[in-house]
Amino acid sequence: MSCSRRNFVSGMGAGALILMTGKPAQSLAQTLTINEVRYGMLHDEKLCIGCTACMDACREVNNVPEGVSRLEIIRGEPQGEFPDVTYEFYRHSCQHCSNAPCVHVCPTGASFIDEATGIVDVHPDLCVGCQYCIAVCPYRVRFIHPKTKAADKCNFCRDTNLAKGRLPACVEACPTKALTFGDLDDPNSEISRQIREKQVYQTKVELGTKPNLYHVPAKAGEIRR
Template sequence: MSCSRRNFVSGAGALAIVAGTTGLAANSLSLAAENEKKAIRYAMVHNEQACIGCTACMEACRETNQVPEGVSRLEIIRSEPYGNFPNVKYEFFRQSCQHCTNAPCVSVCPTGASFIDKSTGIVDVNPDLCVGCQYCIAVCPYRVRFIHPEKKTADKCNFCRDTNLAKGKQPACVEICPTKALTFGDLNDPNSDVSRLIQEKPVYRTKVELGTQPNLYHIPFQQGEPRR
């Protein structure tokens, strides 16, 4: 079998093109993987052992995000008392948006108003697209959404995405907490405070069996049973 010089050069050129294309594809995949690693996934930890139920977080949230009276983006729920007087203790539980990685409120929204911010993982609502159908409120297993009484659109905690976070600050509830019971940060960064806390402390999340993959963690109160 003979191979002319022209065919050899042509074949070598084709191989070079394929190799170059493969190299470009590999570089593109590498760059995509690097960008994926840099993606932020915000999470929060509520330390029930440190929380004193002062509700300063609720008021700071209301003031910072201009939440009207009668509705709330977060609630601190107080348990029944543990122990006997004068050694009585309470468990305080934070109820707010879980910022689920697999958010059912996003899946059912007919207009795309409910969405997950790809750059931060924050679940949010675009009021310009919301028609107030309340599908997201009905499907949320955590019951943390409401219709804003003035805007008439769905609303909830968004980690102060368009207020404090937009200014490079921590969420209002985190900044105001007098006992540092709240920790906020990037869960994709293994060196962040929130990542280290989750690794070092026993934590739990609620309703994980539903597959929502919530990003709100709790350090359980010592005298109480972890909520499921």
């Protein structure tokens, strides 16, 4: 019976998750809301001005070294003609997928989904730096932390601001209120209300990752994948 390296690692990741949670990896996503909390974020591209205050706040609060980033605001091509030129801005960060490939392939259980919040995070002390999670992430948002040598990414400030009962640093710093953070499983939360009332999109949903990062498109009637 042959077994490719990818299949072997996937099996190792599933085994590690069973040891840690007592549940097969395939059913893990169905058990994330035991406390009826599933955190997500909404980026309103109509309100974003590309000031990058969110990036600076993230770096400061989470001690992110220069050269790597948990969050990027990507500026699109200029629209219109000078002097009436506008830009579109896109948030590039972890999607906190409910069906996260990075969790399934991790051979040590370092990549995990917090059952209380649905946040995808990393145990740096368990990470061996194999980079399988980086390779499998379809959103290309993970990196190796230059100091800890472990995989790192946005974790909604889970061990900093969120642990203190505050909003993620990027949300607090946004001057135009382009970011909304909250419980997607609470129909009365502000993020749930906005998702119902505004046109929104998620990226690469066809992959079955079930991303929990939503976007309001910069242009009305625009649909993105």
